[in-house]
Amino acid sequence: MAASGFSDLRDKLKSMTPHRENYKNKVSDRGGGRKRKYHDSEDDSSDYEEQRELEALKVKDGIRQLNLFSSDDCTRIEAKIDEVVSKADKGLLREHTVDRAPLRNKYFFGEGYTYGSQLEKRGPGQERLYSKGEVDEIPIWIHELVIKKLIANRVIPEDFVNSAVINDYQPGGCIVSHVDPVHIFERPIVSVSFFSDSALCFGCKFQFKPIRVSEPVLYLPVRRGSVTVLSGYAADGITHCIRPQDIKERRAVIILRKTKPDAPRLGITSHGDTAPQDSPSSSSPERHRILKPKRSHRKADPDAAHRPRILEMDKEENRRSAGLWRHKRRSVSSSENFWRRSHEAAGSYEEPSNTTTTTNPNRKVKMRR
DSSP states (O other): OGGGTOSSHHHHHHHHOHHHHHHHHHHHHTTSTHHHHHHHHHHHHHHHHHHHHHHHHHHHHTEEEEEOOOHHHHHHHHHHHHHHHHHHHTTOSBGGGEEEETTEEEEEESOOBOOGGGOSSOSTTOOOBOOTTSSBOOOHHHIIIIIHHHHHTTSSOTTOOOEEEEEEEOTTOOEEEEOOOTTTBOSOEEEEEESSOEEEEESOOEETTTTEEOOOSEEEEEOTTEEEEEOHHHHHTSOEEEOGGGOOSOEEEEEEEOBOTTOOBTTBOTTSOBOOTTSTTSOOGGGGSBOOOSSOSOOOOGGGGGSOOOOHHHHHHHHHHHHHHHHHHHHHHHHHHHHHHHHHHHTOOOOOOSSEEEEETTEEEEOOO
8 A cells, every 4th residue: 555655545546536526526516416406496387387377367357258148048049050050061151151170160250361271371460351242241140149139238339240250169179279360350359159068278289190288277167158258368468279178069159259440351462452353362253152161071070079089098099909909819820820730740630621611619711622
């Protein structure tokens, strides 16, 4: 020991690995490193939950719900909705009145607009109203049975509604997170629910293939016959959606809105001049004839409810079941081959005549000479 210049083995080890001492000093200077980072993550989590709670309160401030429609009222209105669906199926509504999607159909009245995949240029603010006359007028029964009752109860002023949309959902249907276009519609946004109870969710994020939806900032139950009024932060500051898991039975909603006077329209240039008549976006009498639905010829099939949207857990279960079935088939096949080889080796395998014999009780084989 003395020959190497060290009287203590610990001093020798320190001289051989000086970087370890430097590392310890750095960790001590940081105040514990990992332990402190753990406490920071707890603080971040509590701050995040507090922000969500505050946001939920802001959303609630912009929501008003009323129960105005009795069961008898709902039954009468639901029969009228079925008449609209029947007319659409027979091709008796204008082209842009009907918008079909899997498990969800839209029916525009008064005013219709482009959105989603219909847009040439995607993104908020790109939505456009159709030219006047591109969709059917608001049916009289919506005025008589729905709008008049809302006016009588001071939910909306007179002459407020010039756009009515019926969304008809089959079980498992949905509408993705969105904000009703601020540059097209005035506030408030009024909706009345029919056929069944459901829910409106705020602040969700959708992912697809397979479809998945994050936890909402606010979950709002929506009862049959109830009226939901959105304004303020609930209408403008956060997205709302209908999740697939919240549509357990057929559900329809009538959305009543007012378009802004300066809302942009298709067929109008940026300078406010009318587009040329030969422009494909310009209005013409031919556009008003009875045409088939524009987006898809598929109907929202009520029988599609037994084919629910595939979730990750379902895919995993299917993969597991398929793997077990393949393993079972291999094991059965190998046992049959082993049985035949063993009998051939023993010389006890008899070749049958031109009749059907069974080499296995579960399998019949046609043997020929």
